Amino acid sequence: MGWGCVFVLLALFTLSDAASSTVNQDLTNIFEELWKLDVNRLKAGTDYKISLQGKAGYVAPGSTSAVDHASSPLFSQVDETKLSSITTYAHFMKLLDNYERSTGVAERVTADEVTENNAFLDAILDTSVMKRAHRYLVDKGKSRSNLRQFKNQLHNMWFRLYHRDRNGGEDSSGFEHVFVGETKFGREIMGLHNWVQLYLQEKEKLLDYKGYKAKNKDLPDEDDHVLNVQFSWHGLVKPVASAFIGVSPEFEMAIFTILFLTSTEKTTTAVVNLDQYQLEMVVHRHGRSIGTAYPKLLSSNNRHL
Template identity: 70%
Template structure:
């Protein structure tokens, strides 16, 4: 078996990076210890997290080649899907996952096409937030935000705050065509030839199962060859005929964990783009959150190092 690299040492992420990031010296980055402690606490509280090798199995197969942004052609180095098995019973019976999945078909895929939210979809959004707010992960995140003066203790007020951040529509390409939830968790297309966002492992699995998505292979250096027990991957895929050269998301983590993480960073900062460096579960990573007015424009993790090794 090939030696484990900095990319393969984390036990909780699949990194599907939104762009190809240059190597960074993690040691030169300032660690946010307060958020590191908090996010590790949230990680331990995430009882709904799926377990690799038990709740899902991946098959990484071949190494994908270089594809430029906007190109719709990529050689396929994976003859089988990435996910060879997922415990769908858990996805359907764990409330946050099941309600999360109901939201994935509520959006127009192309930016520039106005979104129309029905009463039923508003209800689905609220039911999802109710489920998230009932988890220990989001309860702890809420207490932290209240302690810092970023949110009020009243749950109804906090829920409205979450709705604005994640579900309020905004203009991305000339019409009210997007929102934070759609971009981060569902994925969008832009300019007719690019995949934007798409940072969620459940959406990846479901789109792959529906044959809308074709996994093309992992992206890593020659000595970073992953295997099916590894939980950190760089990878390439096509979605509805468009290619994502390299993409980014947590894998196995619950929707409430991801939403809590990004919400905390969003509310704790007023900059248009915020990057924090944290240590979570022996991984050092950057978490990037970009603001779009009062809502999230995008959010994703970027792995810097694992087990004190650098990329």
């Protein structure tokens, strides 16, 4: 994703509230079902605690520094024992060190990494969340009912390697971009929209949370499951990053898979109501694979049910 895409992403974050008026009810309905089925979602204040601190300021794309409005980490506590005891999280975390961070450097997938990818897919396919997503896609004619074929479809969307930097080999994948994060030309953070990776990178002191991003009329709080944040990572700054907080990897895989497969547009956006939030869900395709995917928080009614 180059500079043009950066400006596109920034534009998406500055859309007016009028854009939130057209809600995709079909996607809202299935995403709400998946939300209720996500028994592996961690509970804010109990399984993890976050510290929002200050509101981050404007940072130009490509910046290497930003005023720090958060002297402490975003995650003040995470129950790692619980995290590692849940099968899907345990398999998910094994995948996070399987990638070269910089684009332009060809990925080399080892036999062990292939085994880890398969184990993760098997684990999420065994959850109620992904089983419901599969049924939805079959009903829409977007997937086959055969579980092995659906698993291959997921693998090709998320794990098949492709060229993101034309000067390198097969250097990226949907999973790497969305869940792990990558850098381009040493001047741009791309992707990294997963809360577990944010936490683990912060714990290793490789990521420095700079503050939250929000409109003054809709300030976040510590119970929110969707946040817009700013952070630095390996000497670069991500001006705005959006991520679900506390949700399971199978939930994220399910909703972005549905959004990807139910559209043929290069960039798909859909406004949905989910729990207490109104979100703009965004998926950008890279051929037959996912290029990027993330939620953009439009508003929250600050009710925590």
